[in-house]
Each structure stands twice: as structure tokens, then as C-alpha cells.
Amino acid sequence: MKHRIFLALMLSPALLLVLAVVLFPFCYNVVLSFSNANLFHIRDWQIIGPQQYAAVAREPLFWNILGKTLLWTVLNVSFHVVIGVFLAVLLHQKFVRGKSAWRVLLILPWALPQYITALTWRGMFNFEYGAVNLFLKNFLGMPAIEWLTRPWEAFGAAVLTNIWLGFPFMMVVALGGLQSIPDDLYEAAEIDGASAWQQFRHITLPMLRPVMAPAITLGIVWTFNNVNVMWLVTNGGEPADQTHILVSYVYKAAFTMYRFGWAAALSMVIFAILFTISQIFLKQTKAEHRVG
Amino acid sequence: MSVLTGFVDFKSVVLFPVNRCPRKFASELILQFLCLALAAAFGVGGSGCGRKADGRVRVVIWHAKSGEEREAFNRLVAGYNASHADRLVEALYHEPEELRNLYIIASVAGQGPDLVHGASDNVGVFEATKTVRALDTILRREHAAQFVDEAFVRYKGQTWLLADQIGNHLALVYDRQKVPVPPKDFTEWIAMAKRLTVVGVAGGRASEYGLTWNYREPYFFIPFLTSFGGWVIDDSGKPTLDNEQTVAALQFILDLRDKHRVIPREGDYEIADMLFKERRTAMIINGPWSWGSYNVPKQSLIAPLPLNNGTGLAMTPMYSPKGYSINASVSDTRISVVLDVLEYLTSREVQQRNAETLLITPTHREVIASDSVRNNAVLEASMRQIRQARPIPIRPEMRQIWDGMRGPYQLIMSGSLSARDGARQMQRECERLIADSQL
Numbered sequence: 001m002k003h004r005i006f007l008a009l010m011l012s013p014a015l016l017l018v019l020a021v022v023l024f025p026f027c028y029n030v031v032l033s034f035s036n037a038n039l040f041h042i043r044d045w046q047i048i049g050p051q052q053y054a055a056v057a058r059e060p061l062f063w064n065i066l067g068k069t070l071l072w073t074v075l076n077v078s079f080h081v082v083i084g085v086f087l088a089v090l091l092h093q094k095f096v097r098g099k100s101a102w103r104v105l106l107i108l109p110w111a112l113p114q115y116i117t118a119l120t121w122r123g124m125f126n127f128e129y130g131a132v133n134l135f136l137k138n139f140l141g142m143p144a145i146e147w148l149t150r151p152w153e154a155f156g157a158a159v160l161t162n163i164w165l166g167f168p169f170m171m172v173v174a175l176g177g178l179q180s181i182p183d184d185l186y187e188a189a190e191i192d193g194a195s196a197w198q199q200f201r202h203i204t205l206p207m208l209r210p211v212m213a214p215a216i217t218l219g220i221v222w223t224f225n226n227v228n229v230m231w232l233v234t235n236g237g238e239p240a241d242q243t244h245i246l247v248s249y250v251y252k253a254a255f256t257m258y259r260f261g262w263a264a265a266l267s268m269v270i271f272a273i274l275f276t277i278s279q280i281f282l283k284q285t286k287a288e289h290r291v292g
Numbered sequence: 293m294s295v296l297t298g299f300v301d302f303k304s305v306v307l308f309p310v311n312r313c314p315r316k317f318a319s320e321l322i323l324q325f326l327c328l329a330l331a332a333a334f335g336v337g338g339s340g341c342g343r344k345a346d347g348r349v350r351v352v353i354w355h356a357k358s359g360e361e362r363e364a365f366n367r368l369v370a371g372y373n374a375s376h377a378d379r380l381v382e383a384l385y386h387e388p389e390e391l392r393n394l395y396i397i398a399s400v401a402g403q404g405p406d407l408v409h410g411a412s413d414n415v416g417v418f419e420a421t422k423t424v425r426a427l428d429t430i431l432r433r434e435h436a437a438q439f440v441d442e443a444f445v446r447y448k449g450q451t452w453l454l455a456d457q458i459g460n461h462l463a464l465v466y467d468r469q470k471v472p473v474p475p476k477d478f479t480e481w482i483a484m485a486k487r488l489t490v491v492g493v494a495g496g497r498a499s500e501y502g503l504t505w506n507y508r509e510p511y512f513f514i515p516f517l518t519s520f521g522g523w524v525i526d527d528s529g530k531p532t533l534d535n536e537q538t539v540a541a542l543q544f545i546l547d548l549r550d551k552h553r554v555i556p557r558e559g560d561y562e563i564a565d566m567l568f569k570e571r572r573t574a575m576i577i578n579g580p581w582s583w584g585s586y587n588v589p590k591q592s593l594i595a596p597l598p599l600n601n602g603t604g605l606a607m608t609p610m611y612s613p614k615g616y617s618i619n620a621s622v623s624d625t626r627i628s629v630v631l632d633v634l635e636y637l638t639s640r641e642v643q644q645r646n647a648e649t650l651l652i653t654p655t656h657r658e659v660i661a662s663d664s665v666r667n668n669a670v671l672e673a674s675m676r677q678i679r680q681a682r683p684i685p686i687r688p689e690m691r692q693i694w695d696g697m698r699g700p701y702q703l704i705m706s707g708s709l710s711a712r713d714g715a716r717q718m719q720r721e722c723e724r725l726i727a728d729s730q731l
Contacts, residue, residue, distance in 0.1 A: 038730070040420055040688075040729075040730065042400055043400060043419045051731065055728070092295070126563055127557050127558040128556060129566075146557075146706065148560070149706035151708075173346065205682030235560070237705055238508065238698075239706055239708075240698070240700060240702050255389075256695065257695065257725065258729070259728065259729060261731070
């Protein structure tokens, strides 16, 4: 019994914190999603049933934004992982000199505050005066692109910015994973005549999987919910709300249009989507299983 | 809502009930916490302001003043505190959007500042959320008599804001070296802008322009719209955008860019501002918040926006009085202290100093009539523009109108929509957003 009391005492601060910052807001959001809370009913809101969910499904932009959110997540996480793992493998090679300096340099994008990076990239995407178009025109002889005024170009600009911001995280995680792979495995493979690609395919990748799978799951959740970059690079969904992802649309609905009930319903939909994706991904990659 | 705290008999709940099963214990704990948190969320408890531990009465002000104006305001507040040993005024800056959102959330919960300083277009939202007190019966008659009529922002028959300045009116700012005399009408304006646009070397694109402004924001579209006889909303709160006036105004802007080629291809605020500051554009349309950074009057000057000689109508921007509202949660017992602070902040001396040093357009009758204001070229031009401006509509639907206009406007400017289709889409979008806002 004493053991139980001790356990309860030790767990209670953490439990209280979780209740305060996770469970209460979550429950409150569930209640709001069934209410008519908006600008005109901010004090006297009432439960109206699932009408807000029906309104979310009817929203003309919803499916378009959902598609863009999935595309945004897939593109970003894929590039983060590919670039991150590639750089980690490169940095892990014995012939690379000044590894610490390279590591610091490559982690820089991650260390900078997101909003500063996003706004700097926004400036760089300006049609006439931005560095990106000047580079395209003067060095590659390509025509300038209207990055910020056309929907897909603006979406691309946000993706490029977020790729630049996000690869260091995957690189750091992969570096950690690589350092835990015993050298003997590579030596044995070399004796067996395995090529570099075969070593990567049959040793590095499987050994990295337990480290990378949770990191990718986190990456999916973060990217899916990354309101900062999309909001700042596209200046709040410009042009014409064509560059929103679901979470930036929720932000706008709640804090620009004061549609609290509707925004709460949409955030529940986002939660359901993310929960499903995470579960499927973790199950498919068997991330919880140990290798070997 | 304090009823919620009574939902659980807290005295009967033992924090660590050793004789209960863990599941029951956990569920009771969750219930207990939820009730406490809900009570907190719904504002059980007093206002955030009141008496400090040292006995001084504390008055909190939230504002969105930036740059030099903020520094001057902080000095003003420090001056008040120095001369009132029993009081402490605290000023807290928020970015304008954040100010409105945080204020509403705080005030609904019975918290927030005593005074909130902002533009008049917040008033519709504040009134709808019942987060401000009507001023009609609160202000002293002698105090109220000192201000011009524009200083009182009324909505639904009551006054909700007392303005200490008139602002947000767009005007023409021009480089004195490049533009000796500002243009009076569209013909002069276009001719001048063409003359001042210099085609650069890189790719044959113009590197210096005659004119620029933020043409991604519909607020900057208003002077063009009004010069063709249009407006955004009628008296019943319905958008009025699907008409020939809107189409003509949109086409005029497109022509400035694509036919006359006197404005940059992309025109967001930062780029327009940078181009004018770097003297790579001769004229810019911008509001009083920016004039201080344009080295007025040494390098640039202000003039009212020109006349559309095709319609005979002047470009009429919106203006919005800016000033103080009192939080609905300020109790009657504290109102006299809050009013005293309000009277100080809107006083003749303060407005005179703001007008002379910050070029802020005053609302105090004596300051407006003073020689230093009447003889100031910038303030004089600013007031001429205000006389040629319309107050921003206060209705809460304006949020949906701006948002509904913004998307199609940007698509028109990016070439994805024609002016006619864009006007139609603006109307549809505004109507949809207004309908959605009711759910």
C-alpha cells in the first residue's frame, strides 16, 4: 500500500500537468466543437449538436486544403528524411574532415527562429528583387517566377522554406542512429564483398529504422501542424486562401473570423486524421520492434 | 458560471485516497481538475487590475502604438506615475490583431486591461462581444466638450471609444526632389508616373517606378474604388461590390501596372515601403503610421490623393479615429481613477505634443486650432486628406468584407481573374463569409 501511495505522490505533479495542458484543452475543444461559439455568441454559446462538423464537410475549400496539407506533409517529410539521412551518412564517413564544423553549419537552419527564417525567405521570393529570382535569371538564364502571387508557386515557396528548415532535425537523429551501429557489421560485410550500396541497403537502413520511425512520426505531426512557415511565407494563405494547410485555416477561422465552434470542429477532424496516420505509420514500420 | 465550482464537493475529495481503487481515484481527480479549470476558464475571479501590494491603484492599458509613438507613450505614462504617488499606470504593447483577439478573450473572462487603445474598426467587434463600456454616461461633460465630433466613435446609438487622434487615412507621399508639385488628377498622375519610371538594365524590367503602394491589401483599394463611385457595404451590412464601379476601379489598377507600367509587378507592403525609402519610387500611397519613416518633410511631403477626372470624384480613403475604450469589467468603484488617466492621456497638452513631435492628427479642438498645427505642412495636408475621407464602417461584418475582398483582389492582380469576374467573386465571397460567421 505504501508503495502505491509513493507512486501516486510521484506521479501526481506530472498527471496534473498533463491534465492542465492536454486533457482539459482537449475536452474543452470537444465541447466547443458541438457549440455555436462565435463572435456573436462568445458569452452565451450553446450546444447545437454536430452542425459544425457538417459545416466543415460543406466548406468549399476543405477538401482542397486537406489535399494540400497531405501533399505538404509528404513532400516536406520525404525531403527532410532523404536530405537528413544523406548528410548524416556523409558526415559519418571517416574521410570527412572538420566534422564538428560541418555539423554546426548544417544545424544552423534548425537553430534559427522559424519566423525570422520564414520572413527572410519570403523576401527572397519577391518577383523583382528577391534573391531566388535573381539567381534563376542571372545564373541559370531561367525566367523569373511569380512565387508569391500564384497559388502553386506560393505553395512551392513555402515547401522550399520548410525543407530548408527541417532537414537538420532528421540529420541529427540519423547521426545518432549511425553512431550506434557497430563497425563490425560493416567490416563483415566488406569481407563478404558487399558494395557500399548493399551495406547501406542491408545494414544502415534497417539499423536506422527504430530511430527514424519515431522521428518521422514526429516530423509528420509537426509538419502537418506547422502553421508558422506556411502562414508567414504566404502571408496568411495568399493568394486568395489558396496556400492554407488545415491548421493555418483553423487559426484563421478562430482568430480572424472568430468562428470558435467551427474551428474547434475542424481541429477535431485534424486530430482524427493525425491520429490515424500516426497509428498506421507506426504499425507499418513496426517502430516499436527491436532490430536483431 | 461559478456554479461550476460547486459541481464537486471538494471537501469530500481526498487528494490521495489510499483506500480507493486507482481507477476511481484517477476519475475523481480528473473531474476535480476539470471543474477548477472550467471555473478559471470562465473567469471566476476578478479583473487583472486593482490595488498593488504597495497600496497603489494600478491601471493597465493595452495599446498597439509602434516606433516613436510607443516611446513617447511610455514617457507619458512614466510622467503620470511620477506625479501620482498613489497610482501606477502600466502600458502593455500588443500587435494590432493580437491586441484585439487577446483583449476579447481576456475581457470575456472578466480580465484584461482597464483601457484599450486602438482603431475605431475594433468597436463593432467589441460591441458584439460586449467587452467595452458605453462612454456616454461616464465621460464628464466638460471633458467631452473639448473634442471634435469625430473623436466620439458611436455604434448602435452609443459611444464606445474616445479618440485622441485621427489616423489610418491613406494619402499620397511624394519625393520632393522627383515631384516638385503633387498631381491633382489622374491624367497628371499617370503622366508624372510614366516620366518617373526608369527602365532598368536587368532583363528590360523597370527598376525605378513612378508610383507604388501595397496592392495586395483591399484597404489600399478603397481610394480607387471611391474615385469610381463605389463603396464596400450598405447601411444594412450587405456587401456592395458586384457592380461597374468596382470593375472600373480594378481595371484602372491593372492598367497602371500592365498598360502604363508605372507600378511594380508585385506590390506588397514591405516592397512598396522599401522602394520608397530607397528612393526607387517617386510616390507611394501610405498612411500616417509610415510618414515618420519617410523623412517628412525634409525628403518627402504629403498630399491628398488626386481626383479621378473621368468621374469627377476624388480618391476618398477610409479614416479611423484611434483612441481609448474602457473594459466592460471595470467596476463603478474604479471608474473614477480610470477616467482620470483617460483625461490625462487625451488632454490638450498631450495631443499638442503628439501633433508637434509625432505629426499625429489631433482631436482636441484647441490643438486643432493652434498655430503650430495649422502652420504645419504635413498636418495641414493630413487634415485636408481627412476632410476628403470617409470613416471606416464600424459594423462587425467588415472583418468578413475585408477577408472576402482580399482573395479575389489578389487573384485579379496575379492575372488569374478578370476585373469583372473578380468583382463578382468578391461579392459572393463576402456574402458567404458573413453567412458563415453566424453559425
